[in-house]
Amino acid sequence: MLETIKKIIKQAGKIAIAGYHASSKVIHHKGATDIVTQTDLKIEDFIRSQILQYYPDHDLLMEETDNELKKSNHLWIIDPLDGTTNFAHKFPFFAISIAYEENQIRQLAAVYIPFFQELFWAEKDMGAYLNGRKIQVSETAEISQSLIATGFPYDRWQKGDYYLQEFAAFMKRAQGIRRAGAAAIDLCYTACGRLDGFFERKLKPWDTAAGSLIVREAGGKVTNYSGDLQHYTEDTIIASNGIIHQNMLDILSQVNQGEKN
Ligand code: IPD
Numbered sequence: 469m470l471e472t473i474k475k476i477i478k479q480a481g482k483i484a485i486a487g488y489h490a491s492s493k494v495i496h497h498k499g500a501t502d503i504v505t506q507t508d509l510k511i512e513d514f515i516r517s518q519i520l521q522y523y524p525d526h527d528l529l530m531e532e533t534d535n536e537l538k539k540s541n542h543l544w545i546i547d548p549l550d551g552t553t554n555f556a557h558k559f560p561f562f563a564i565s566i567a568y569e570e571n572q573i574r575q576l577a578a579v580y581i582p583f584f585q586e587l588f589w590a591e592k593d594m595g596a597y598l599n600g601r602k603i604q605v606s607e608t609a610e611i612s613q614s615l616i617a618t619g620f621p622y623d624r625w626q627k628g629d630y631y632l633q634e635f636a637a638f639m640k641r642a643q644g645i646r647r648a649g650a651a652a653i654d655l656c657y658t659a660c661g662r663l664d665g666f667f668e669r670k671l672k673p674w675d676t677a678a679g680s681l682i683v684r685e686a687g688g689k690v691t692n693y694s695g696d697l698q699h700y701t702e703d704t705i706i707a708s709n710g711i712i713h714q715n716m717l718d719i720l721s722q723v724n725q726g727e728k729n
């Protein structure tokens with residue numbers, strides 16, 4: 469099954485690269501800052517048809533289309549293009565994300581970054597890999613030595629000041645903070661030690677389902693803002709190398725003291 473996912477996600481990557489060079493059109497806005505391109509839909513259709521060809525009875529949870537659930541014990545959670553805004557601006561930081569779970573336990577995850585030809589994957593209890601090489605989270609122990617990533621939710625035009633408080637708290641404490649625009653990649657970069665931690669609000673299941681398994685299998689920690697094990701249906705996420713996790717939780721809780729989500 470893992471080999472099948474790798475094959476499908478790499479082929480999907482070719483569709484992404486073709487759309488990238490052909491300046492794939494934005495076809496509609498889901499919100500003021502939330503766009504969909506032709507390529508999002510093309511990739512989603514491709515992945516759906518491939519998975520159903522191999523596994524016709526499985527269920528699919530996909531960003532761009534509602535698929536009728538068959539209530540099987542097999543669920544695929546798919547983001548056809550994570551980082552669509554980047555993609556539409558020809559900023560090459562975008563990915564395809566596929567997670568698979570059986571009886572509500574995530575078994576497999578793959579995130580492919582086509583522009584850089586980097587394929588991250590993980591299998592439950594078997595570790596995490598980047599292009600065949602085993603990966604591990606960083607050993608950075610101090611926030612002041614850490615490179616931290618985040619993202620801004622799609623209601624940032626309304627709530628930007630609020631999100632900026634969290635951003636500012638890390639900007640003032642970390643070695644660096646990045647907002648590169650693709651949560652699945654932020655998670656994979658945390659898994660392989662390029663980043664030491666990542667936090668974000670209001671992500672959707674397809675943004676985090678694959679990346680969070682990859683972080684955990686690489687030895688990292690993934691919780692919500694309360695410090696409980698994060699599930700992809702939740703509203704907040706902190707992923708880290710584990711060592712700086714409590715520190716990240718404390719910083720966010722200080723910022724949010726007295727605030728309701
Ligand atoms: C978005 C990206 C971005 C995050 C957004 C997500 P999309 O996914 O992951 O980094 O900040 O909240 O929705 O819309 O490009 O698939």
Ligand code: CA
Pocket residue numbers: 547549550551651674675
């Ligand atoms: Ca996404």
Ligand code: CA
Pocket residue numbers: 508531547548549550551552
């Ligand atoms: Ca997407």
